[in-house]
Amino acid sequence: MPLSESWLAGARDIVGDRLLLDPDALAPFSHDEFATDAFRTAPLAVAKPVDEKEVAALVRLCLREGVPLTTRGGGTGLAGGCIPCPGGIVLSMELQNRVIDADAKNHTITVQAGMTLKRLYEEVDALSLYFPPHPGDEGAFIGGAVAANAGGARAVKYGTVKRFVLGLQVVMASGEVMELGGKFIKSSSGYHLLDLMIGSEGTLGVITRVTLGLLPRVGSVQTLISPFATVQQAIEAVPGMLERGIVPCAVEFVEHAPMRAAERLLNKTWPARTGDASLMIILDGRNEEDTLSQAETIGEVMEKAGALDVLLADQKVKQAEILELRSNLYEAVRPATVEVYDVCVPRSQIAGHVGLVHALAQRLGASMPSFGHAADGNVHSHFLKSILRDGLFGPELPNWRSQRDEATAALYADVAERGGVISGEHGIGLVKRAYLSKNLGPVPMAAMRAIKRALDPQGILNPGKIFET
Amino acid sequence: MPLSESWLAGARDIVGDRLLLDPDALAPFSHDEFATDAFRTAPLAVAKPVDEKEVAALVRLCLREGVPLTTRGGGTGLAGGCIPCPGGIVLSMELQNRVIDADAKNHTITVQAGMTLKRLYEEVDALSLYFPPHPGDEGAFIGGAVAANAGGARAVKYGTVKRFVLGLQVVMASGEVMELGGKFIKSSSGYHLLDLMIGSEGTLGVITRVTLGLLPRVGSVQTLISPFATVQQAIEAVPGMLERGIVPCAVEFVEHAPMRAAERLLNKTWPARTGDASLMIILDGRNEEDTLSQAETIGEVMEKAGALDVLLADQKVKQAEILELRSNLYEAVRPATVEVYDVCVPRSQIAGHVGLVHALAQRLGASMPSFGHAADGNVHSHFLKSILRDGLFGPELPNWRSQRDEATAALYADVAERGGVISGEHGIGLVKRAYLSKNLGPVPMAAMRAIKRALDPQGILNPGKIFET
Numbered sequence A, B: 001m002p003l004s005e006s007w008l009a010g011a012r013d014i015v016g017d018r019l020l021l022d023p024d025a026l027a028p029f030s031h032d033e034f035a036t037d038a039f040r041t042a043p044l045a046v047a048k049p050v051d052e053k054e055v056a057a058l059v060r061l062c063l064r065e066g067v068p069l070t071t072r073g074g075g076t077g078l079a080g081g082c083i084p085c086p087g088g089i090v091l092s093m094e095l096q097n098r099v100i101d102a103d104a105k106n107h108t109i110t111v112q113a114g115m116t117l118k119r120l121y122e123e124v125d126a127l128s129l130y131f132p133p134h135p136g137d138e139g140a141f142i143g144g145a146v147a148a149n150a151g152g153a154r155a156v157k158y159g160t161v162k163r164f165v166l167g168l169q170v171v172m173a174s175g176e177v178m179e180l181g182g183k184f185i186k187s188s189s190g191y192h193l194l195d196l197m198i199g200s201e202g203t204l205g206v207i208t209r210v211t212l213g214l215l216p217r218v219g220s221v222q223t224l225i226s227p228f229a230t231v232q233q234a235i236e237a238v239p240g241m242l243e244r245g246i247v248p249c250a251v252e253f254v255e256h257a258p259m260r261a262a263e264r265l266l267n268k269t270w271p272a273r274t275g276d277a278s279l280m281i282i283l284d285g286r287n288e289e290d291t292l293s294q295a296e297t298i299g300e301v302m303e304k305a306g307a308l309d310v311l312l313a314d315q316k317v318k319q320a321e322i323l324e325l326r327s328n329l330y331e332a333v334r335p336a337t338v339e340v341y342d343v344c345v346p347r348s349q350i351a352g353h354v355g356l357v358h359a360l361a362q363r364l365g366a367s368m369p370s371f372g373h374a375a376d377g378n379v380h381s382h383f384l385k386s387i388l389r390d391g392l393f394g395p396e397l398p399n400w401r402s403q404r405d406e407a408t409a410a411l412y413a414d415v416a417e418r419g420g421v422i423s424g425e426h427g428i429g430l431v432k433r434a435y436l437s438k439n440l441g442p443v444p445m446a447a448m449r450a451i452k453r454a455l456d457p458q459g460i461l462n463p464g465k466i467f468e469t
Helices: A005-015 A023-030 A052-065 A117-126 A142-147 A193-197 A231-236 A238-243 A256-266 A288-304 A316-327 A329-336 A347-364 A400-417 A433-440 A442-455 B005-015 B023-030 B052-065 B117-126 B142-147 B193-197 B231-236 B238-243 B256-266 B288-304 B316-327 B329-336 B347-364 B400-417 B433-440 B442-455
Strands: A069-072 A089-092 A099-103 A108-112 A165-171 A177-181 A206-213 A220-228 A250-255 A277-285 A311-313 A337-340 A370-373 A378-384 A386-389 A392-396 B069-072 B089-092 B099-103 B108-112 B165-171 B177-181 B206-213 B220-228 B250-255 B277-285 B311-313 B337-340 B370-373 B378-384 B386-389 B392-396
Touching: A005 A052, A023 A089, A052 A069, A052 A089, A052 A165, A052 A206, A069 A142, A069 A206, A099 A117, A108 A117, A117 A142, A142 A206, A165 A193, A177 A193, A177 B442, A193 B193, A193 B442, A220 A231, A220 A288, A220 A316, A231 A238, A231 A250, A231 A277, A231 A347, A238 A288, A238 A347, A250 A256, A256 A277, A256 A316, A256 A329, A256 A386, A256 A392, A277 A288, A311 A316, A316 A329, A329 A337, A329 A378, A329 A386, A337 A400, A347 A378, A347 A400, A378 A386, A378 A400, A400 A433, A433 A442, A442 B177, A442 B193, A442 B442, B005 B052, B052 B069, B052 B089, B052 B165, B052 B206, B069 B142, B069 B206, B099 B117, B108 B117, B117 B142, B142 B206, B165 B193, B177 B193, B220 B231, B220 B288, B220 B316, B231 B238, B231 B250, B231 B277, B231 B347, B238 B288, B238 B347, B250 B256, B256 B277, B256 B316, B256 B329, B256 B386, B256 B392, B277 B288, B311 B316, B316 B329, B329 B337, B329 B378, B329 B386, B337 B400, B347 B378, B347 B400, B378 B386, B378 B400, B400 B433, B433 B442
Parallel strands: A069 A089, B069 B089
Antiparallel strands: A099 A108, A108 A206, A165 A177, A165 A206, A220 A277, A220 A311, A250 A277, A250 A370, A337 A378, A370 A378, A386 A392, B099 B108, B108 B206, B165 B177, B165 B206, B220 B277, B220 B311, B250 B277, B250 B370, B337 B378, B370 B378, B386 B392
16 A cells, blocks of 8 residues: 555655655665565655654654554664565664764763764764674664664673663654663663663664763773684683683684685685684783783683684784674675574583584585674574585575575574574564564563553554564 | 452462461561651561462462562562552562572573572572672562662672573463573563563562573772762762773762761771761772772872872771671661662762752751762662761651651752652662652653553552552
8 A cells, every 4th residue: 555645745744855755765775684685675655854853753643644664774684673564664764863962971972873883983982982882784873773782792791782771762652752761870760661672673662862871991902813623612612711700802703614705705814724613702901911811811721622723813903804804704605695593592502502503504415604602602603595615605505495494493493492592683573573482482472562562552663573463 | 358268268279378367477578678667568468489380370369359469579678669559468489599500601590589699699609600789688589689670889890680680480460470581691582571570679570580690700809998078079089980991899988977877886997087978999800910900090099089098908807897887877877767869860960969968958957868889870868857966866856757858859859850860779669659750751651551551451460669550
């Protein structure tokens, strides 16, 4: 059903010519960064409000006209959370990118939800402060990172985005503007609506402003690379660090197979040449004395755990190159990727789960490269439609669709058995929706639906994401 | 209305003789540790279930019979959250105190909700791990600490209880048992029901099991005391530490007036004798080298900020004595306390807020001693019904009731102006219920009520706490 004349007139009243209706202009809003086109859906219109007042007016218009709306941030998601609903419109946050308040005294910054992470890091840096979460793609908007509770490598030490959100401004389904939290750090003043909004993927409200708590800048950072014969050995080296009382900023495991693809993509070289996998360990601390002493201890732990080598990337240039290679692993395998897994299991279960992924790949005769966050249990495996060898992709497998579906079912069953969840940081969106109920069970699903109905009785906010409505 | 025969028969079927009905036995369940008797209400019965199955059966019984139930932990709360509803019963968690699973490998422990914090610290210690939150009274139950999102002094560095809760088992108002979270650290898998339950004060479910994430033990702890001429000077010294990149485990400010009362209570001596107030700074770190280097920097910062002295309590005995004095401040002023404030304001607003408290006390001719968490904005002021001088209480003020009400209104108005909340860690319960709506505004209140109705449509779980139903 096309948009009614009254919706169109109402929308023009609110945003004027910041309203897209031309199919060519709408096309970029039909997808996110998920690997395939399976969920692509074009919106009927895209509106670009500049502030919460315009957002609220658009929500009221959509409520009156019964038009579902999907909020879009940077469009960098991997779960289809910002893909519009059939018959729905997109509310693009791209024009809402102002700093509202930068407060060095309270270590907070309040920004509009449409600010990119790249810009946010710059603004925080200008305050000489530190916002640890780094979900990867700096084109993401902070509002989207909050809506998905984005994580990233530094969650080991610092937690996910959720931990840093002190305040939110949210436009509710009624069109009312709700202010939650503020610049204070502790609250036992009523239900944690703030946390409920975080990770709700635009289904309970439209996040328009975000207040973040910031940390003092770290004085020194060191990056270590340790290659291991097998990925299991690499992962099993991790508990030893924590036992020595060191919580690194990040502990990433990377299989060398997808790393070869990243090396080709960037024309750069990963420092470790031997073994099947590496651990990349980032240490931060008050000063160089502190981080070097941590690095020494970590080196001992790695050698004891059977590392083939321990390499310290002491120069900034080298650190940046290593990070760039790690950050581009998804881009590197993406041409052949037809499913991205983002499971999170208890730390002790990571090696076992990666073993299951290897066994699955072998049984199906497919490539399923893995990398991820070795200290927090968040494993990113990928199902490729062709074989990856020496960083190059072979021809398409004839039965990749059925093999992928078999792999997904087996992988998620393994995660459930190990007491994990199917998404550690990407969100459920459309892509994982069919699997959530089996993962969490009926009681939490019923509670989520009851909350959705309570806060959005007409179901206009991004309906169909997380669960079917 | 007394309990029906069918409720009594049903309850006996579930808990047998673990059911109290005798008024003398019920009396201890009519209050918590709030300073006055104003909210005292006796339950009609107290049931003591041993596990979630019995809890679920009791909830179903209460649902069928329309009897409101209030869950009670250690009864150490300060907001009346565990005080029963008129015509209601109490579900006492005291028999649910088992360790379900202690997992040194994953750094987690799962316990029944009725375990005291004292026992929990012992169990965590036996794993050679660390659970940082320390809300004060170790007689509190972990389930209650979760239900109130308890805080404590160490929240500066480590956050409140919320940050450590990885999993919960919750009996819902329907009598269904909901398992939330687990032993994993990251999740973007549906709404954050876990966080919604934390701090909901027993109004959305009965917490029966708690899984906590634990940290490696710290290697070294140092305690510093710095007296200042005025409490404002003490508080204003805090930003300097954070600017130097040090996040202490705790930064407490104490006025010397209530400290004199604690000294008399315990017959012990606070090390600082000059000035109006002290900062107590606890530093923790990997080893002594680390904490002593932090202490050195902090000492410089304190001296620059005008500290009258910087005292390092390097012996464990002295550290324990200082902590004991600080922990007993509430006990010390309690005989005359008729209101306990627990506000949380942005860090930059603490000194100004404490100034307002002083001005109020002076204008009303009353004693309003303050202490609290100087780095996280959580200020505990007290309204005393008599004048506190040299650690001794004078005669009762004739008009303390109206003076207290005037003080409360003015104090909360100041907090709202400064962008703070009326409870940082104690919860709202009954005691602060009348003030919450004014503090948060109508939109969040409406959202809370909608969620309450969605998850507890018959309103049997601790109705009337946080907001009127």
